[in-house]
Amino acid sequence: MDHKQILHDGLRRQRAALLQKLEGLSERDARLPRTPTGTTLLGLVKHAAVVELEYFGETFGRPAEVQLPWAAAGQPEEDNVDMFAAEGESLEDVLEFARRCFAHADATITALGADAPGRVAWWPDDKAEVTLAQIIAHVALDEARHAGHADILREQIDGQAGLRAPGNNLPPWDADRWAAHVDRLTAIAEGSGGPGRN
Secondary structure (H helix, E strand, O other): OOHHHHHHHHHHHHHHHHHHOOOOOOHHHHHOOOOOOOOOHHHHHHHHHHHHHHHOOHHHOOOOOOOOHHHHOOOOOOOOHHHOOOOOOOHHHHHHHHHHHHHHHHHHHHHOOOOOEEEOOOOOOOOOEEEHHHHHHHHHHHHHHHHHHHHHHHHHHHOOOOOOOOOOOOOOOOHHHHHHHHHHHHHHHHOOOOOOOO
């Protein structure tokens, strides 16, 4: 397997992990803010899709026939708009948008060599010149970070935990064993000392 294929497979795994965290959720649960900054599971997927559309489109001179959601709706772009599903966007709308963005990214990655040059217009000039391999790695790392966010958000909703399917990379403990584990960690934290102690 070549270097580009290894990177591409890693990116696909992060996408799959993000999308899996939406499975079985209602519209409300997918889009309800779970943090003080408004992070939502559906917003994380929308953000990943926008990132892939921009990095694997404009950066390599390969514009897509996919409009950014706010452009398609004729709305002005606002700060953080890629991090939530707006009033007129359903769960299925965001998933369809993501599928189209990911397909465009895959087409770019397939069409170009790992060393294909690109330019990230929104990066500083001294870092803007890139290769396809650099961008695949950059985007995969960004999505891995957000997949970790999604893991925690989904666990808070219904207890689903695990890399892809529920529990498939966790110890096979029952609820009592997990509760005992949490109690143990709480006791360790409480016994670690006062504020400022490392």
